[in-house]
Amino acid sequence: MPDLFLGLISGTSADGIDAAIVGFDTGSEGRLQADLRLGRTYSWPDDLRAQLVALGQQAAPLTLDDLGELDNRIAEGFAQAANRALAEAGLTAADIAAIGSHGQTLRHRPHGRAGDGRHGFTLQLGDPSTIAERTGIRTVADFRRRDVAAGGHGAPLLPALHAALLHALGEDRAVLNLGGIANLTLLPGDGGAVRGFDTGPANGLMDAWCLRHTGQPFDRGGAFAAGGRVDAALLARLRAAPWFSLPPPKSSGRDQFHLDWVEAALAGGETPADVQATLLALSATTIADALRATQPTTARLIACGGGVHNPALMAAVAHALPGVAVVSSDAHGLDPDHVEAMGFAWLARQTVLGLPGNLPSVTGAAGPRVLGGIYPA
Structure with missing residues (x-):
């Protein structure tokens, strides 16, 4: 398996898609080593960013059709970012073990809408099947919901x-x-x-x-x-x-x-x-x-x-x-602009290896969990 993973995230500010190609290894003392091969931020189209910001401010209602289209548009943006990063790094899809895609958070309410602990949820958009199809790389996504299902906050994961x-x-x-x-x-x-x-x-x-x-x-x-x-x-x-x-x-x-x-x-x-x-x-x-x-x-x-x-x-x-x-x-030795994207590359690695990605002492989950789902290329 290649040791390179590609992390993708658009954060709360929706100011762009961060992409990081990272090589992971374990040093002689058993300590994880992370080598950032390439880190880039790619802008959203102006109209899409405006929509994401408005949604974050709770200013724009969505129909089901709107939601489905937005899920696809975000995924297309993520896939384009991944392909651009590969091209800039001089790599191909075969060089990457997996993409770790955080997606774009629209709502994060792990204790439920009423805050009473019932029906907790966290919602990230960016269809991973589309990302896998457009890049030819297996994609790991939906990292937060398993932790929430286990009673945790699903955040922070880094x-x-x-x-x-x-x-x-x-x-x-x-x-x-x-x-x-x-x-x-x-x-x-x-x-x-x-x-x-x-x-x-x-x-x-x-x-x-x-x-x-x-x-x-x-x-x-x-x-x-x-x-x-x-x-x-x-x-x-x-x-x-x-x-x-x-x-x-x-x-x-x-x-x-x-x-x-x-x-x-x-x-x-x-x-x-x-x-x-x-x-x-x-x-x-x-x-x-x-x-x-x-x-x-x-x-x-x-x-x-x-x-x-x-x-x-x-x-x-x-x-x-x-x-x-x-x-x-x-x-x-860690580029401050790409630590989060590196984190989702690492989380993809954890999932592919069948290893937990959360820390219960951080999120409050009932125990360590393998996070996310794997979408084959």
Whole structure:
């Protein structure tokens, strides 16, 4: 079996399809090694991205026909991204053991619509049969629902990979993924149990607010936020949301943190730039609150995801965590833009080998589970 796997994901922000071709091996000491052969981000068509963002903000109802067509369009986009990545890497379908496709999350409600634990679900679109057909590569997909069926949150799923690649005995570390939603992986230096959970919004709210008020899909360099001032009263109202005080395991998405939620907290008269600055402060302070509450001895926070490129956000996180070294995953040999896609390449490998992909200490599932389904080429 080739040792190359191709991971695909479009995250909460729906800002593009991340593709990563990764070679995996086990080193002489039995530690997993991951070699990123190629990492790319491919843009969605403008109309499709607009639809995905609107759906994430709960602003656009879908008919069954709409849902079926969207499932196919997302899959076609994923397949095109995979084929482009192969071409850029000078590889063929025969060189890839499997594609691991996360898909595009439309809803994530592991405790059900009413939050009572009944009829929990998580929904990702991007038909894996279409991806397998268009690429000629067996495709592994639908990773989250087995964990939810086992009583877990189905998220976050990357802490197992973080632990394999970034754990260090003798130093309490945490990994911070700054995607649309922020999540933490806790890596205790004494070899204790790995934990992980979502902390709340990272880029998702800022991206949506920026798009609405500037027409730009994200706040490049944090300039929009830097032009405003944090509204302390608004920040306090946002931080008072009951979700933030829930204990782990917990997970979230756009269905929890969306612009209607922000607007309900506005007093009126706030400038757009001040709201943007406040949303940035919300991300940074809730990340810091969560880390202090769960692993106050953290010495090093390793950040990845698109938010790493927002210097204002990174500075705010560092300011909120005095005494903690806040660094990019690049300092540890992992491209921050492609860690998530690498994770789904790894999850495909786990499934193909019949190995669990979840960590019950993270998701709350009843036990380790082999995740996803395999769709032959």
